[in-house]
Amino acid sequence: MRLDKEESKKYLKEIRRDMPASKHISTVFRAFLTGGIICCIGQGISDIYKNFLLKGAEEDTIAGLTTLTIILITGILTGLGVYDKIGNFGGAGSIVPITGFANSVVSPAIEHKREGVILGLCSNMFTIAGPVIVFGISASVIVGIIYLFV
Amino acid sequence: MNRQTIFFKNPVAITHTAAIGGPKEGEGPVGKYFDYVLSDDLLKQKSHEHAEIEMQLHVVRCLLNKAKLADIDVDCIFAGDLMDEIIGCNFAMRELDVPFMGLYNACATFGESLILGAAMIDGGFFENAVCSTTSHFATAERQYRFPLELGSQRTPLSQWTVTGAAAVLLENGKNTDCPVRITCGTVGKVVDYGVSDANDMGAVMVPAAMNTLIEHFKDTGRSPDYYDLIATGDLGHAGSRVLQKLMAEKGYELKDNYTDCGILIFNREAQNVIQGGSGACCSTLVFSSYIYNKLRNGTIKKVLLVPTGALLSKTSSLQGETIPAIAHAVSVEVVG
Numbered sequence: 001m002r003l004d005k006e007e008s009k010k011y012l013k014e015i016r017r018d019m020p021a022s023k024h025i026s027t028v029f030r031a032f033l034t035g036g037i038i039c040c041i042g043q044g045i046s047d048i049y050k051n052f053l054l055k056g057a058e059e060d061t062i063a064g065l066t067t068l069t070i071i072l073i074t075g076i077l078t079g080l081g082v083y084d085k086i087g088n089f090g091g092a093g094s095i096v097p098i099t100g101f102a103n104s105v106v107s108p109a110i111e112h113k114r115e116g117v118i119l120g121l122c123s124n125m126f127t128i129a130g131p132v133i134v135f136g137i138s139a140s141v142i143v144g145i146i147y148l149f150v
Numbered sequence: 151m152n153r154q155t156i157f158f159k160n161p162v163a164i165t166h167t168a169a170i171g172g173p174k175e176g177e178g179p180v181g182k183y184f185d186y187v188l189s190d191d192l193l194k195q196k197s198h199e200h201a202e203i204e205m206q207l208h209v210v211r212c213l214l215n216k217a218k219l220a221d222i223d224v225d226c227i228f229a230g231d232l233m234d235e236i237i238g239c240n241f242a243m244r245e246l247d248v249p250f251m252g253l254y255n256a257c258a259t260f261g262e263s264l265i266l267g268a269a270m271i272d273g274g275f276f277e278n279a280v281c282s283t284t285s286h287f288a289t290a291e292r293q294y295r296f297p298l299e300l301g302s303q304r305t306p307l308s309q310w311t312v313t314g315a316a317a318v319l320l321e322n323g324k325n326t327d328c329p330v331r332i333t334c335g336t337v338g339k340v341v342d343y344g345v346s347d348a349n350d351m352g353a354v355m356v357p358a359a360m361n362t363l364i365e366h367f368k369d370t371g372r373s374p375d376y377y378d379l380i381a382t383g384d385l386g387h388a389g390s391r392v393l394q395k396l397m398a399e400k401g402y403e404l405k406d407n408y409t410d411c412g413i414l415i416f417n418r419e420a421q422n423v424i425q426g427g428s429g430a431c432c433s434t435l436v437f438s439s440y441i442y443n444k445l446r447n448g449t450i451k452k453v454l455l456v457p458t459g460a461l462l463s464k465t466s467s468l469q470g471e472t473i474p475a476i477a478h479a480v481s482v483e484v485v486g
Binding site for chain 1: 196197199292296297298299300301302303304305306307339340341342343344345350352353356357361388391392395
């Protein structure tokens with residue numbers, strides 16, 4: 001049994017009125033807080049590299065190492081089952097920084113480990129992060145071509 | 151039989167039930183009625199899929215132990231779960247020497263199994279049958295949503311898939327003096343009101359529940375007040391409020407005797423389940439533990455159980471299909 005389009009629209013409208021909506025203010029605030037804290041930690045790591053561990057290293061090296069460190073920490077936190085709780089609290093605040101990307105690669109890898117290394121882990125590793133990589137590479141190629149001619 | 155409702159000549163007895171709940175379900179309001187509460191939802195298996203298969207096998211064994219039957223004494227098992235190709239039940243049945251019919255109606259599978267089991271017994275083909283379902287939070291999340299460890303937020307309309315397995319033993323009413331009987335069952339239709347949000351299961355399943363309830367009341371000539379308890383499967387808090395509203399508009403008022411198994415199974419405030427429980431085992435677990443207990447001790451005498459199921463797959467959702475739903479109603483009464 002199906003409803004026609006008009007009736008269906010009416011039903012959906014009716015439903016929307018009664019169903020609870022997202023709490024925008026509190027979720028935005030939590031995202032701001034979480035994202036801000038992650039960025040502060042990143043800055044802290046960068047400062048440690050710059051002032052203590054790798055004095056006099058180039059900016060690029062320090063930026064790269066900071067990113068790698070943050071990714072490592074996220075991978076470990078995901079494996080320990082902590083990062084999903086941070087994500088549940090922070091929403092987009094935990095997705096937008098590089099940590100969200102790392103989490104989206106590590107979590108399906110853990111999930112599919114049981115189906116074997118090649119067909120399970122490797123082929124499912126990028127099920128969530130895959131589109132980001134595709135768009136990232138495509139955009140960089142297009143920008144590169146434009147840069148070549150301009 | 152009226153158009154959709156089967157009346158059983160010799161109401162089929164539900165003589166025993168068995169219920170195994172996960173750790174979170176065990177902490178919930180009906181946890182104290184379970185036979186077993188798991189301390190670990192992995193059950194020492196190497197994957198959650200294996201754990202679900204193990205749960206299904208153990209709940210049938212637990213039921214047979216309670217009924218003092220060997221597996222060869224059972225005429226047939228009607229069972230289903232949510233995993234692709236219902237492997238939860240199919241694989242569990244490898245270990246048992248019992249004829250098996252695998253069913254799938256998503257979270258309405260329990261309703262389907264009760265009606266089929268009762269019809270087969272009332273028709274004289276079987277003397278007894280086991281009806282069972284199982285579901286697992288981790289396997290459902292993986293199949294329908296995201297990996298467990300992905301840091302994502304749950305939407306305000308989402309529900310929490312119940313981890314558990316439950317089973318009931320149906321017997322020919324002539325062979326037992328057990329007063330809890332299935333008197334009739336209404337087979338539902340697939341209903342699609344055009345909802346495509348896979349996170350809004352309440353809105354998807356409310357029309358199916360409404361359709362089946364109205365057909366049931368028409369076929370039987372009963373009103374909602376006839377029942378001490380009307381329990382839908384897993385519409386959740388918001389969904390059941392919408393059902394009450396829409397039913398009232400159609401002239402059938404569901405009052406305090408109405409509830410939803412998804413509401414009963416968890417403590418919404420303390421357990422962070424948002425809209426309540428869902429899953430193939432939600433209605434089965436609540437019926438086999440809490441509701442059956444109340445029927446046996448006579449606190450309630452007439453129950454209408456309406457398991458509701460959303461018939462989507464991940465592929466159908468991605469291809470932009472709307473979500474159809476189904477609900478079956480089973481009337482369980484204390485007779486004599």
